Amino acid sequence: xxxxxxxxxxxxxxxxxxxxxxxxxxxxxxxxxxxxxxxxxxxxxxxxxxxxxxxxxxxxxxxxxxxxxxxxxxxxxxxxxxxxxxxxxxxxxxxxxxxxxxxxxxxxxxxxxxxxxxxxxxxxxxxxxxxxxxxxxxxxxxxxxxxxxxxxxxxxxxxxxxxxxxxxxxxxxxxxxxxxxxxxxxxxxxxxxxxxxxxxxxxxxxxxxxxxxxxxxxxxxxxxxxxxxxxxxxxxxxxxxxxxxxxxxxxxxxxxxxxxxxxxxxxxxxxxxxxxxxxxxxxxxxxxxxxxxxxxxxxxxxxxxxxxxx
Numbered sequence: 001x002x003x004x005x006x007x008x009x010x011x012x013x014x015x016x017x018x019x020x021x022x023x024x025x026x027x028x029x030x031x032x033x034x035x036x037x038x039x040x041x042x043x044x045x046x047x048x049x050x051x052x053x054x055x056x057x058x059x060x061x062x063x064x065x066x067x068x069x070x071x072x073x074x075x076x077x078x079x080x081x082x083x084x085x086x087x088x089x090x091x092x093x094x095x096x097x098x099x100x101x102x103x104x105x106x107x108x109x110x111x112x113x114x115x116x117x118x119x120x121x122x123x124x125x126x127x128x129x130x131x132x133x134x135x136x137x138x139x140x141x142x143x144x145x146x147x148x149x150x151x152x153x154x155x156x157x158x159x160x161x162x163x164x165x166x167x168x169x170x171x172x173x174x175x176x177x178x179x180x181x182x183x184x185x186x187x188x189x190x191x192x193x194x195x196x197x198x199x200x201x202x203x204x205x206x207x208x209x210x211x212x213x214x215x216x217x218x219x220x221x222x223x224x225x226x227x228x229x230x231x232x233x234x235x236x237x238x239x240x241x242x243x244x245x246x247x248x249x250x251x252x253x254x255x256x257x258x259x260x261x262x263x264x265x266x267x268x269x270x271x272x273x274x275x276x277x278x279x280x281x282x283x284x285x286x287x288x289x290x291x292x293x294x295x296x297x298x299x300x301x302x303x304x305x306x307x308x309x310x
Contacts, residue, residue, distance in 0.1 A: 021045075022098060022106045025081075029113040033206060034179060035151040036083045039074075040098065042106050047073040050102035054081060056112065057095045065089035066112070084151070091116050121146040123202070123211040126184075130216050134190040139174065142182050142202075144209065149182045152204035157184075159215075160199040168194045169217065188217055192295055192302045195219050196265055219259050219293045219304075233296055233303045239310035240282060244294075247277045251299035256280055259293040266292070274299075282309065 022042045030036050040047075040054075052073065056066040066089060069082040079098070093111035100106070124143045131138050149155075157171045169188040176182045188194040200214040232249035246253060252274035258267040267283045286292065286309050294305040 022096070022108050024110055025096070025108070025112055028110055029115050030083070030085050031115050031146075032085050032087050032089050033148050033151065034085045035148075036085070038081045038083055038112075040079045040081055042077050042079075042098070045098070045106050046076050046100060046103045047079040047098070048076050050100045052079065053099045055097050055099065057097070058090060058092070063089075063094070066094060066114070085114055089114050121148070121207040121209060123147075123200070123209045123214070126200070126211065126214050129214065130218050131186060131188065133188075133192075133195060133217055133219055136187055136190075138186040140184050140186055140215075142184055144180050144182075147180050147209065148204075148206045149176045150179045152206050155202055155204040158201040158203070160201065161196060166198070169198055169215070171200070186215065192219075192304065195259060195295075233298075233305065235294060235296075235305045235307060238305075239308040241310050242282055244280050244282055244307070245277070246280070246294075246296060248296075248298055249276075252276055253278050253296060253298055255297045257295040257297075258283070258286070259295065260290075 021044065022040055025038050025040050027036065027038055052071050054068045054071060055062055056068075057063065058065075065086045067084045067086055069084055071082075072080040074080060091114050093113055096108045096112060098106040122145055124145055126140050126142050128140060131140075155173070159166055159169045159171070161168070169186065171184045171186050174183040174185045194217045196217060197213045198215045198217070199210065199212050202209040234245075234247045236245050246256060253271060253276065254274050255271075256269040256278070257265055260266050266285060269278075269280045271278050288309050291306055291308050294307050296303045296305070
């Protein structure tokens, strides 16, 4: 008797409120491996009463390839849904039904669309992509295409310099805005070895992303010699034409590198026999009337000189 009365009351309430039907899902599209938060709004629905279930259908057949991880009623006519589109989901249109044992089924009036990927996951850009030497906690925005930053876990960030992994620069996630945008905090060692271009690799369970020449640590013009070592490094003539003389007062010269103002390595010279006085021939690729940064490595340290090509 009680069960019959309960069913009669529920049926009466359903008739009085009108036929329930959902009106929209927003957003109403996504791609495979996307993890989305969508909002379903309805007409004559009672999402906040009773228990709700959400089921997706493909061509009239129920499917779990669109996996509902959670339903949160906001009001009688609004509900938040956590949705994960599995990799095996078929591209195309899906209908959906919200079921409530007290108030019946609320059917969709618009499709949820699983859209195709537009291509291989890749990094599009890092902005800004030039970091001043010695600048800690530098914030950059990385944007990608077909990437999955939100649902990826244990993402590893690796930097490469001249094709080799390096620990002179590192990055950590600060915030993740969505599947295609993430803010990184960059740190690097405050010495001349940190200068130059870096490739970056992001690797997680979904993809491996690689960007060549992603970041440049720019040389700071005007760096002072290491006074503590009291090494005197003389460079002449300056301005220079074709040849350059480099002389040290204490230790032998191990290598000489020439950088442009963007921090790019444009020439490297390594003496066959380290000595205190060497002569190098400047590359024909250097541009006249332009300033370059000379990095001289000796037994006692690394020293910098600004030179101009005449």
